[in-house]
Amino acid sequence: MIKILRGLVAAIVIAVGGFFGFAFYMQHRVAGEVEVAFEQIRAAGGKASHGKVSFDLLSRTVTVADIAGESAAQPPVSVKIGSVTASGVSQPDATRFSADSIDVTDIEVGVEMPAQTLLRVTYRAPRITVKDYSGPAGAPRLPASSSFIDLYRFGFEQLASITAASVTAPRLTGTMKFSAAMRGGGDGGDFTYSGVAMEGIKDGKIASMKADEFLFTANTQPAGKVEKLTGNLANFAAYDTDINAMAAIFDPQKTNDDRYYRAYRQISTGPYTITSGQGVNMRIDGLTIDDVALRPSRLQLPALMAMMPPAGAVPSPAQARDMIEKAAGVYEGIRIGNAEMRGLSMETPQGPLKLSAMRFDLENGKIGEFALEGLDTRTPKGPVKIGRFALKSLDIANLLRMSALFSNPAQRPSPDQALGLLLLLEGAEVKGVVAPYKDSNKPVNIDAINLNWGQFVGPIPSRARLTAKMIGPIDATDAGLQPLVAAGMNTLALDCDLGAAWTEASRTFVLDPVTIELGNLLKATARVSLANVPQEVFTLNPQQAAAMAAQIEAGAMELSLRDMGGVDLAIAQYARAQNVSRDAARRTIVDNLRASGEKTAGANPDAVAVVEALTRFIDSPGQTLIIKLTPLGKVPALQLVQLLQTDPLIALAQFRIEASTGL
Secondary structure, three states: OHHHHHHHHHHHHHHHHHHHHHHHHHHHHHHHHHHHHHHHHHHOOOEEEOOOEEEEOOOOEEEEEEEEEEOOOOOOEEEEEEEEEEEOOEEEEOOEEEEEEEEEEEEEEEEEOOOOOEEEEEEEEEEEEEEEEEEEOOOOOOOOOOOHHHHHHHHHHHHHOOEEEEEEEEEEEEEEEEOHHHHHHOOEEEEEEEEEEEEEEEOOEEEEEEEEEEEEEEEEOHHHOOEEEEEEEEEEEEEEEEHHHHHHOOOHHHOOOOOOEEEEEEEEEOOEEEEEOOOOEEEEEEEEEEEEEEOHHHOOHHHHHHOOOOOOOOOOHHHHHHHHHHHHHHHHOEEEEEEEEEEEEEEEOOEEEEEEEEEEEEEOOEEEEEEEEEEEEEEOOEEEEEEEEEEEEEEHHHHHHHHHHHOOOOOOOOHHHHHHHHHHOOEEEEEEEEEEOOOOOOEEEEEEEEEEEEEEEOOEEEEEEEEEEEEEEOOOOOHHHHHHHHOOOOEEEEEEEEEEEEEOOOOEEEEEEEEEEEOOOEEEEEEEEEEOOOHHHOOOOHHHHHHHHOOOEEEEEEEEEEEOOHHHHHHHHHHHHHOOOHHHHHHHHHHHHHHHHHHHOOOOOHHHHHHHHHHHHHHOOOOEEEEEEEEOOOOEHHHHHHHHHHOHHHHHOOEEEEEEEEO
């Protein structure tokens, strides 16, 4: 029995001694591997140090205290960490390291900024916690270069190699210090993130990134008076973030990669408010951005950074053009499926400004549609409301490139280049506008204006359409509008639809539809066609255009005029001018038309039918007058225009004329 007890005691002693011996060995091994990682940073020219390294075998917990470092990159990045504790550590294979939980406490990161606006940004976090971590075993090989571009690429690559269930930071604070160039705007400011969390980090993707609140303050000095600017952003979230897509724009191997890589499925925020001591207050109810993708061939950050001039240097014209070209490339390097801002409100010197929504999308440097909805503001002459304003197919990248041509006052752009601006936009739309008219207290109401163009021949569009519907006050001081004022009218409505298109295959140019309706006066519609229209007529060269225009022939034309009160208004105006009754004025006008028809009947028998239709149109209010003209042969368009000015009867004799009326 004693022997058994002795053996048991001996076994316990050996086991305990072995345990502590193994624990001591593991602690030294862990400490050695930590030191290897820090030595690699020092070997690259940076600074790195740490305090005590401990290892608890039972809980498989590693703790490294008092970490400090500074990168060799210029401007430098400095890091201070109170402690890093990894619990439940294991090494499933020779290449991977895992931990159930990693706690990092008392973190401070300082970043010296190369920009002219900021000198330094410092981030601080009391605690960051990582759950279910797995990453490469051993110290990663640092990049040979110490530039911050290479360090960013290195950081993205390392982040893409790890997995974690979650990363949380209950609170993250920071401070900003402005450069001397920005001192007029204040010395700096501070910011705070609350409730920061990342979840689902795997295969270079992050399922979600969220922050409950972002708060910032900045001290500004407008006119030498210190003012505080405060901003608050709530409920930030980003879903399906692809780290590899962001790393691609730092990768020199992808300079020719013209594909889009989706970086975010969606980014959204809740309310965003800005307030200042100057009474400038702004609020945005929410923001959503869907399907954000990056194109490495257009977004190579090393090239973008290399073109930036040194602080204080003025770029040469060639450098400025190169910067504009690179900026245009940035727009071509980002794709946004849809971006929407909702509920903008802001205080202005004229009064409050409100905007219900702003929307746009972006691909290949072109905005498919840029729309503002529900704008409500004030001007010195009164309130302005716009239900919707939209630009269609705006080529913002080439607009930037075009701006370089207009920026040199010594070299005026050619007409071709100026007209080329039409190529950058395909249309515009305005709806629901209420705006003040001059100094009157009556507004102009625009129900809708829609203008679009396209089918370009060189810089000239060969297809266009304008629709408009509006109503506005009649200016009593305008002599041309006095008959309307005398008739007791104080507003006039306009409804028009004008279209034009050239067809290359048939070489025809048609004005259709042509519809104009003026309030309760009249409605006119027309269709005008031209034949044998060559492509070469669409040019800014006047000699070429004139030579090609000689080939154009007049086609069929049709005019419809519906009386909605305009005839009675014209007769009343004639009666006042002649000081006769309205019936007498009507008879006089009809008699004059018939006398004119008798004179022209010999030259053009069709004129009799036209005169008869006109007399019926005037004699019986509410009629619709229809006139059709069909060419009797080839009628050169230029010759027709000249004859209409010198001898209209001969011009009309080249057409078969049909005229009719109906209710």
